[in-house]
Amino acid sequence: MADAGRPHGSDKDSLGNILKVAISMCLVCSIVVSTAAVVLKPLQEINKELDRKQNILRAAGMLPQDSKRAADGRGIEELFAEFDIRAVDLDTGSYVDAVDVTTFDPIKSARVAALSRELTVDEDIAVIGRREKVSLVYVIAGESGIEKLVLPVRGYGLWGTLFGYLAVEGDLSTIAGLGFHQHKETPGLGGEVDNPAWKALWPGVALFDDAGEPAVRLVKIRSPESNSDARFEVDALSGATLTTRGVENLVNFWTGELGFGPFFAALRTDLQQKSGDRD
Numbered sequence: 001m002a003d004a005g006r007p008h009g010s011d012k013d014s015l016g017n018i019l020k021v022a023i024s025m026c027l028v029c030s031i032v033v034s035t036a037a038v039v040l041k042p043l044q045e046i047n048k049e050l051d052r053k054q055n056i057l058r059a060a061g062m063l064p065q066d067s068k069r070a071a072d073g074r075g076i077e078e079l080f081a082e083f084d085i086r087a088v089d090l091d092t093g094s095y096v097d098a099v100d101v102t103t104f105d106p107i108k109s110a111r112v113a114a115l116s117r118e119l120t121v122d123e124d125i126a127v128i129g130r131r132e133k134v135s136l137v138y139v140i141a142g143e144s145g146i147e148k149l150v151l152p153v154r155g156y157g158l159w160g161t162l163f164g165y166l167a168v169e170g171d172l173s174t175i176a177g178l179g180f181h182q183h184k185e186t187p188g189l190g191g192e193v194d195n196p197a198w199k200a201l202w203p204g205v206a207l208f209d210d211a212g213e214p215a216v217r218l219v220k221i222r223s224p225e226s227n228s229d230a231r232f233e234v235d236a237l238s239g240a241t242l243t244t245r246g247v248e249n250l251v252n253f254w255t256g257e258l259g260f261g262p263f264f265a266a267l268r269t270d271l272q273q274k275s276g277d278r279d
């Protein structure tokens, strides 16, 4: 026998040796994985931030859906620099200056009882459970007022919450675009929210009816252009009624009284005052 005469303690296949090797391997691997996680974290944060900017620009129609450059050659950072990021108190509609908008995360706030409000079943048409007290808005303002406004929106579809951005034109009542950067809907069904052809149906749609109430409707058959309801309508997603209903509800929730409604009202008052001053 080859092992004859070898002292029992030096057996390399012994349980002690196997455990030593296994533990050393685990230790080395965990050090490699945690070092990689720590070293790559800043890079991941930069990429996440770039992705957020890209999604906002795409919703606003300032960046093509399939490119990282605008037609005039400007890149994401240059285009995004046009936006002013502001925090808004959703209950009053006023700007809040005591918030660092570069680090503030409204979604995280929504999970904290003191920083959010619980919605009743009747209020919660977007099925988000809690709504943050303060959110962020992305504004491009010119001499005559707001030119473009982008709002973070979210709501439940069929399989989970859809997170996106709704862009609004300077008239504060016409949609400039809508895009979702995170959702769990089925590709080919609810996942068609990402289809550029469907997204192209949103610009120009009217947000509010004559009474100022959110009025967007996702419909299987659109009204004739001559019908005044046609301005609120977007095609439903075929075979995805639940996602469709979720999208309609989330748009109307975030533009309504419990969402950015008070902010829209404050902006309209501001706009009226400015035009009054000019007259």
Ligand SMILES: Cc1cc2nc3c(=O)[nH]c(=O)nc-3n(C[C@H](O)[C@H](O)[C@H](O)COP(=O)(O)O)c2cc1C
Pocket (backbone or CB within 6 Å): 158, 159, 184, 185, 186, 187, 189, 190, 191, 237, 238, 239, 240, 241, 242, 243, 244
């Ligand atoms: C595997 C699978 C995935 C589905 N994914 C979605 C989805 O992402 N969004 C959705 O609204 N419906 C989805 N549905 C369909 C819903 O269960 C439901 O039938 C549908 O929303 C009804 O839409 P319709 O009235 O247009 O047929 C899925 C169904 C199956 C079997």
